[in-house]
Amino acid sequence: MVDYEVTVNTGNRVKATTSNNVHIKLVGTDGESDRTLLKSTVIFRGSVSKYTVSCPNSLGELVLIELEKRPSKILPEDSWFADKVEIKSPENDVYIFPVYCWISDRKTHRYREGKALRIFEESHSLGQYAREQELSQRSADYDWDFYAPGVPYTIKTDDPSTLPDEVKFSFTKKTQFAFTAATALLELKLKGLVDNQENWKNLDDINDVFRNKDTPLSDYVQEQWKEDWLFAYQFLNGVNPNLIQRCKTLPENFPVTDDMVVIPDGSNLSNELQQGNVYLCDYKNLDGMPANTVQGKQQYLTAPLVLLHKRQDDKLMPIAIQLKQTPAEDNPIFFPTDSTYDWLTAKIFVRSADFSEHQLNTHLLRTHLLAEVFAVSLLRNLPMVHPLYKLLISHTRYTLQINELARDALIGPTGLFTQFFASGGEALTKILERSLSSITYRSLCIPDNIADRDLQDVPNFYYRDDGLQLWSIIFKYVQGVIQYYYKSDDEVQQDSELQTWIGDIFEHGFLSQSQTEIPQRFTTVPELTKFVTMVMFTSSCQHAAVNSGQYDYGGWMPNTPVTLQRAPPIEKGTTSEATMLETLPPINVTAQGMAAVWLLSRQSLDFVPLGNYPETHYIEETPCQLQMDFKKELDMLAFTINNRNKSLEIPYTYLDPKNVENSVAI
Template sequence: MVVYKVTVSTAYFSGATTINNVFIKLVGTDGESEPQQLLGFKGAATFLSGAVSSFTVSCPLSIGKLVLIELDKQSFLLFLEDSWLPAKVEVKSPEGDVYNFPVYRWITDGAVQRFREGTALRVFEDNHHLGRYSRQQELKQREEDYRWDVYAEGIPHCIKTDSPLSLPCEVRFSFTKTTEFLFTVSAGLTELQLKGLAGSKENWTNIDDMKRVFCCKRTDLSEYVQEHWKEDAFFGYQFLNGINPMMIRRCEALPSNFPVTDDMVFLQGQCRLAAEMKKGNIFLCDYKLFDGVKPNVINGKKQYLMAPLVLLHKTPDDKLMPIAIQLKQKPADDNPIFLPTDSQYDWLLAKIFVRSADFSDHQLNVHLLRTHLLAEVFAVSLLRHVPMVHPLYKLLIPHTRYTLQINFLARLLLISEKGFFTEFAASGGEGMITILKRSLSSVSYSSLCIPDDIAERGLQAVPNFYYRDDGLRLWDIIHRFVQGILGYYYKNDSEVQQDSELQSWIGDIFEHGFLSQADTGIPQRFTAVEQLVKFVTMVIFTCSAQHSAVNSGQYDYSGWMPNTPISLQLPPPTTKGTASEATMLQTLPDVGTTVRAMSTVWLLSKQSSDFIHLGCYPSDHFSEEIPCKVIKDFQGELEVLSGAIKVRNKSLEVPYTYMDPTEVENSVAI
């Protein structure tokens, strides 16, 4: 008789406890044990949340190298079936070998669940017949659990589900996350002390009234925005380090539909546009995405969404200053080019129309499409095609946490027929899907990879561009991490090419995320190790750093509504000299729309108490020595970068924190 020592860890997670009977069977290369009930001296506390309990399993003979374990849970006497979340199982063999079995999966009924030994295995090296069978059965079940659905034609596909409760347990919010999220949604207006204003359709009559409302909830940066939102230098700064750093690009030649002249922008002939463009000092933001989009109707009133062009100039003191704004794409007498030399409210109103367009581009294109919807595609494809024992699953599963549920809630609460964005944004309603379709057609693989994107936009040398500086360093750190993990498992290109599960994953992403559009540059299959490493780096960067960069500052920059209006109620001036403070106030969103927008961006910026920052992996999916060392090295590099960012920020008037690794969540979870 030989004895195996079994140690079972229950996850430290609300509701993870079971008082049901738990059985285990060990399966090895030379045989298997009989199913045995795990009876511990702790009694009912054996499988409490956070408990670690040890047992012995006896076999007549050694069963060889362990391949998998089977766990099942049976209700006890009159007790109801409950749910159990085991974290991992460790088995020490009579020969002294230690086998780790990562679980991290809810067991909700009496069905037998199989879990593989923690050593990562690619499909072509999984030689044991029971291992292969387990792998096939796992993916068969996953394809049933995670099905594709089409929310709207022309945008990335999503998971098919009717409610959060119909999602598999593993991808749902924790109890803590659920409680906090529901409280924040229900209490948002109350917390901001704005509940009495939510239904108001009145226009603002003065800025001071806005300030009194805004004072209910502030951050250091939102206060700075309130004080500086009118300034040209801050207007330009936001294109680099605000919540939408994806619009600006170097201008080497003026678009034909933007007829700016030297005399307009450089008084007394001190500079020439051509010369400044050659030096790399002229930049363009072009919102042509919105040209011809039908704007929303709010409270029975037509709204306005422009498709502006903005020209910016890098000054000798390294400030990025707006020098010309055209609010519609087609030049015309009733579409003037606004200049800093125009009257105060002509120029301010032109900037307000730009900031409103930027809000829509940020929310629909940069934030929703390029992080949330793509992260969901990456996650669903992973769960459908890659089993737990695969190294890619182990690497990416932490970066899918909560994404499927948060996206379901976004579709339900924000962009549905009665969603907030649909009802209160100028780009909501009919125009929203048009914008999302156009946005997807503009997505390229290179635009999702920050080194390529920065180079393509010509922004390598722009000073004070902290999104770029921190983002490039984070990309490099993540790339080295991914190279270390995947390079350990894939020694040559042929191993990548013959991994059918990898190929199914990328094929699903190409089809359901990018709708089989070859011109996006997204790989349709992997042919080389480095190609795989780059793509996985992009996935992790998108789900963590990029999402943080475009999500975390929403209240900072949009809480003070005039800086980022969700909608505008009047068309832009068609002639100069007609704008006034009264015109501006009538153009801005009404009181109710303003306070609802404040509440929403407050919710979207609120960090959960079970936030897990980049590089923190509470679940031990890897067990081999080298991958574990690579993870520690990764965490060390992130810690060094975080320290450097904190030191730099001490000297900045406006600190840039959104890509500090300690502030970056591992996944799209809010």
């Protein structure tokens, strides 16, 4: 007889303990063990339990294990969460089997040894069978669902509670999320704000919405929100840094001339355009979109054009705003030299348009919905033993559940967008459809995106500076891992699971739209490396950049109105403080909008920063070392960013790696 030493690591999760009988079978290249009961009445959460499995002869190289859990006659069936199983063979070889799954039924569950294997490397018949069975079950568990025309497909599920256990919130996350949402709503109810449909009488009263929930930056924004420099600064380092672009030729529908604008230091608009000192923000994506009706009242959503100028002191300042796309007498161009409330009202309409463009295109589509597509395709097409599964699975954590919650509480029939926001209702899916039809692969890759917008040298652009460094660090890590597993382009082309993964993404995420230039298959190692880098960056860094500052810049409602109640002015000299207050959303809509951005900006207690991997999926020395090197480089970048921020009036913290979550989880 020979003995195998079996060590079972149970996850330290709420309800991970099992009192059921757990059986194990070891399968090797030369045979398999009997189905063996692990001798313990209770396996406790967070425990490390040791057992012995005896066999008549050596099993050869271990290929997989089978786990079964069955209730005893007197105890009910429960769920058990195993992290991993380590086995020491009689030959003193150590095998690690990643599990990281809930076992809640009486079925046989097979888990592969931790060494990554591509499909064309499978040589053991049971290994091949286990691979096929795993993907067959996953295809059923993670099916696609049609959401709306022109919009990426979603996970098929009735509600968040019916998602597979592995992708649900932890008990900590679920409890904190529900408590945070409930306390915010209760506070608003106690203050009598939820049902108050009156307009604001003065701006100071807005302080009472969330008096004790301000951040240092939200307070600063409240003080400075009328200032032109802060208005312009947000296009670079606010929550929507993806719209601004250098402008060397004015669009034909934005007829600003030299004599209309004042350029400091004796220059003029034509010269500044030639010198590359003029920038454009164009909200054409919102043009013609039907604004929502809120509480029985028609709302207004514009599609502005904004012209910005970089002065000699490197400060970016707005110089012209047109609130609708088509030039006309009733569509005046506003300038800083106009009356105080004409200019302020124009900026308010821009900020409200930016809220809709940011939330639906930059935030929802380009991070949440794409991250969901990446996650569903990964779970459907790549088994746990695949090297790309091991690389990317940590970057899918909680994404499916947070998106299901968003479809219910934010964009569903009774969601906040539908009830209270200008771009809710009919406009919502139209904006998503238009946004997806204009998306490009290059726009999802920050080096290409910055180059295409010609923003390589605009000063004080911290999103660009930190984002490019993060992309470089992620790329280096991904490149190292992929080149370790794929030694040639031919091996990439041979991997049918990999090709199915990208094909599924192209079909269900980008709706087979070839103009996006999203790969439909991979032919080279560099192609694969770039795409995987984009997936990781989108699911972590890009989401952090466009999500984490929502309350900082939206906690003071006039800076980011979720809707507007009056039509944009059609002639100058018709605005005042009174018309501004009538234009802003009423009290209850303000409260709901502020509560939403506050909730969505909260960091979870079980937040996992980029580069931290609590689950052990790799066992080979090289990828493990690459993972450690990745973490070290991120720590160095965090140190550099922190030092830079000490000298900034507004520290840019959203892409500090310590503040970037591994996945789209909020």
